[in-house]
Amino acid sequence: MDRAMKLPRRFASMPIRFHGGIAALIVLLVFNAFFTPNFLQLQTLFVNISQVATIAIVAMGMTLVIATGGIDLSVGAVMALAGALAPLIFLSDLGVANPAFGVALAIILPLIIAGLCGVFNGVMVAVLNVQPIIATLILFISGRGIAQVLTNGNLQTFSNPSFSYLGTGKILGLPFQGWLALVIACILFWVISRTTWGRYLLAIGGNERAAYLSGGPVKRVKIGAYVICAVLAGLAGLIVVAINSASDAARNGNLMELDAIAAAVVGGALLQGGRAPIFGAILGAVIIQLVKYTLLANGVEDEVALIAKAVIIILAVWMQQYRRA
Amino acid sequence: MLDETAFDLRKYLRRNSASVTVWVALIALIVFGLLRYDNFGSAYNFSSFLNYNAMFIAIALGMCFVIMTGGIDLSVGSVAAFTSVVAAYLSPYGIQVALPGAILAGIGFGAINAFCIIILRIPPFIATLATMLAAKGGALVISGAQTISVDWGSNFTKLGMGQVMGLFPWAIVIVAGLTLVLWLVLERTTIGRTVLAIGGSEDASNLMGLKVNRAKAFVYLLSGGCAGLAGLFLASGFGAGQPLEGIGWELSAIASVVVGGTLLTGGMGSIPATVAGALLLGLVFNVLNFENGQGTISFSAYWQMVIRGGFLFAVILLQSRIIARQQKVLGS
Numbered sequence: 001m002d003r004a005m006k007l008p009r010r011f012a013s014m015p016i017r018f019h020g021g022i023a024a025l026i027v028l029l030v031f032n033a034f035f036t037p038n039f040l041q042l043q044t045l046f047v048n049i050s051q052v053a054t055i056a057i058v059a060m061g062m063t064l065v066i067a068t069g070g071i072d073l074s075v076g077a078v079m080a081l082a083g084a085l086a087p088l089i090f091l092s093d094l095g096v097a098n099p100a101f102g103v104a105l106a107i108i109l110p111l112i113i114a115g116l117c118g119v120f121n122g123v124m125v126a127v128l129n130v131q132p133i134i135a136t137l138i139l140f141i142s143g144r145g146i147a148q149v150l151t152n153g154n155l156q157t158f159s160n161p162s163f164s165y166l167g168t169g170k171i172l173g174l175p176f177q178g179w180l181a182l183v184i185a186c187i188l189f190w191v192i193s194r195t196t197w198g199r200y201l202l203a204i205g206g207n208e209r210a211a212y213l214s215g216g217p218v219k220r221v222k223i224g225a226y227v228i229c230a231v232l233a234g235l236a237g238l239i240v241v242a243i244n245s246a247s248d249a250a251r252n253g254n255l256m257e258l259d260a261i262a263a264a265v266v267g268g269a270l271l272q273g274g275r276a277p278i279f280g281a282i283l284g285a286v287i288i289q290l291v292k293y294t295l296l297a298n299g300v301e302d303e304v305a306l307i308a309k310a311v312i313i314i315l316a317v318w319m320q321q322y323r324r325a
Numbered sequence: 326m327l328d329e330t331a332f333d334l335r336k337y338l339r340r341n342s343a344s345v346t347v348w349v350a351l352i353a354l355i356v357f358g359l360l361r362y363d364n365f366g367s368a369y370n371f372s373s374f375l376n377y378n379a380m381f382i383a384i385a386l387g388m389c390f391v392i393m394t395g396g397i398d399l400s401v402g403s404v405a406a407f408t409s410v411v412a413a414y415l416s417p418y419g420i421q422v423a424l425p426g427a428i429l430a431g432i433g434f435g436a437i438n439a440f441c442i443i444i445l446r447i448p449p450f451i452a453t454l455a456t457m458l459a460a461k462g463g464a465l466v467i468s469g470a471q472t473i474s475v476d477w478g479s480n481f482t483k484l485g486m487g488q489v490m491g492l493f494p495w496a497i498v499i500v501a502g503l504t505l506v507l508w509l510v511l512e513r514t515t516i517g518r519t520v521l522a523i524g525g526s527e528d529a530s531n532l533m534g535l536k537v538n539r540a541k542a543f544v545y546l547l548s549g550g551c552a553g554l555a556g557l558f559l560a561s562g563f564g565a566g567q568p569l570e571g572i573g574w575e576l577s578a579i580a581s582v583v584v585g586g587t588l589l590t591g592g593m594g595s596i597p598a599t600v601a602g603a604l605l606l607g608l609v610f611n612v613l614n615f616e617n618g619q620g621t622i623s624f625s626a627y628w629q630m631v632i633r634g635g636f637l638f639a640v641i642l643l644q645s646r647i648i649a650r651q652q653k654v655l656g657s
Binding site for chain 1: 397441445446447448450451452454455456457458459461462463465466470573576579583589590625626627628629630631632633634635637638641642645649
């Protein structure tokens with residue numbers, strides 16, 4: 001009895017979590033190679049990388065927040081807000097007069113605003129002790145509203161090659177945002193495993209009270225996680241706008257919170273906190289994107305794809321709970 | 326509270342400060358509206374206001390029970406959209422078929438939520454977030470992503486457009502009845518008290534031998550059923566099943582519950598105050614519409630979401646102060 005209990009637990013304890021994800025990835029790849037027409041083409045790779053980068057970037061931020069035992073529902077709204085601001089800035093008189101300055105400002109200012117959204121979320125959660133779902137619900141509702149008020153609900157189209165580089169540029173033949181996601185992942189991985197801040201982040205998720213009693217700067221670290229998450233969401237919002245050469249506040253980042261949570265969980269983040277698998281988040285994002293692509297390429301309707309996504313989220317979380325039990 | 330020997334008004338007010346606040350705010354806003362706008366007190370505004378807000382009250386009632394257990398149901402908006410489509414399809418058979426059909430469809434989603442939360446032990450907000458997706462997808466699939474027109478020949482639209490005594494819409498009469506029943510359930514039945522006990526401490530409730538799972542299943546089924554009812558009102562009030570409606574309804578419902586003084590941590594709550602919260606929230610928009618009409622301000626529809634969020638923010642700030650004060654009293 002004892003050994004029978006131990007064996008699966010040891011199995012579950014470390015690498016299989018990652019392997020489960022990788023197994024799913026391999027299954028998806030093999031399935032597509034056989035059944036999806038034109039899957040093994042360079043073009044498919046480009047499309048998927050440029051799509052997956054935004055999910056991955058948001059999912060990494062979400063992973064940090066989840067590591068503290070929290071959640072951030074406002075990422076999609078923050079994307080819309082940042083995405084709405086950028087064209088407003090570089091299409092303004094100032095931006096048109098000084099194009100280089102305009103584009104720089106159109107990237108930096110939305111990120112700062114996004115960061116302020118993160119400060120808002122973080123202070124609500126860490127200082128006022130509001131539950132994360134509720135605290136981030138506020139911006140989830142009003143963030144997109146603010147974006148729509150700013151743009152009057154209009155679709156903003158533009159032609160600005162230097163800004164669009166964010167979403168359409170290529171380095172070594174691969175999409176720019178893919179590289180960007182990779183760089184961010186490496187930085188975050190280093191931060192989590194090598195800095196005090198990162199260790200505190202995991203400690204808080206493991207046992208917040210213990211982290212507090214041992215003198216950890218709990219509030220600061222938590223606020224930091226929400227700020228990073230929001231800034232990354234803002235960046236993803238900019239990328240989406242750059243890809244489309246258009247900003248639609250109603251659609252930018254819509255339902256992204258679900259994709260990001262799903263990617264983080266599939267990648268091995270524990271909803272109770274205490275774990276921050278950054279590269280897992282990327283793996284999760286790739287799986288989510290591949291599922292989407294597989295369904296789309298095989299003629300499954302969007303609506304059915306929604307249901308499939310719901311099932312994936314439930315399955316991923318359930319397997320996690322099951323292993324823990 | 327009535328069994329105390331002397332009724333101490335000050336003590337009562339202090340203990341119920343949150344729910345008293347919402348009633349005072351509601352009455353103040355009504356008086357403000359009556360004094361400021363000519364048609365505010367008209368039978369038409371009264372009747373259409375109640376008719377429109379009946380569905381939000383229904384959802385808030387279900388949400389109130391869920392939140393009292395310390396859970397949350399984010400799926401209500403999409404479920405209402407789904408059941409509005411179901412109701413529209415059933416409308417040719419009349420209200421006697423569409424009503425149970427829509428409510429059952431809602432309860433079906435409630436059952437999925439309950440299964441995921443209780444059996445699979447998935448955190449409520451993830452489970453209901455997934456159901457929200459599934460219900461939205463389901464609504465789009467069964468409707469072919471079209472609004473489904475109801476049958477105007479049957480008695481179906483009477484529910485959403487007819488009035489009792491020419492003043493009270495049918496929908497609000499049903500919701501009033503539901504409110505009364507749920508109030509009694511909460512205050513006078515075992516399952517109602519169990520719901521509150523779970524919110525206070527689920528572990529303690531389990532150790533006391535309370536039927537925790539049964540009560541949790543009850544609240545999610547109830548919330549699904551209430552969303553089903555709201556979908557029915559939506560279809561019969563607007564003459565169509567609308568698969569794309571319901572976005573943000575869960576937020577209105579949560580806001581109503583919170584405004585009504587129910588703590589998000591669970592363990593306490595009030596049914597009448599939740600209704601007052603929903604009415605207050607609806608009234609804020611009613612008043613804004615009148616202001617828009619008078620031309621003093623001009624708010625586009627997009628401001629609605631901003632205001633709703635701001636409103637929720639203000640209430641949560643207030644609540645966190647109340648909770649902090651309570652914790653100080655308890656000395657923890």
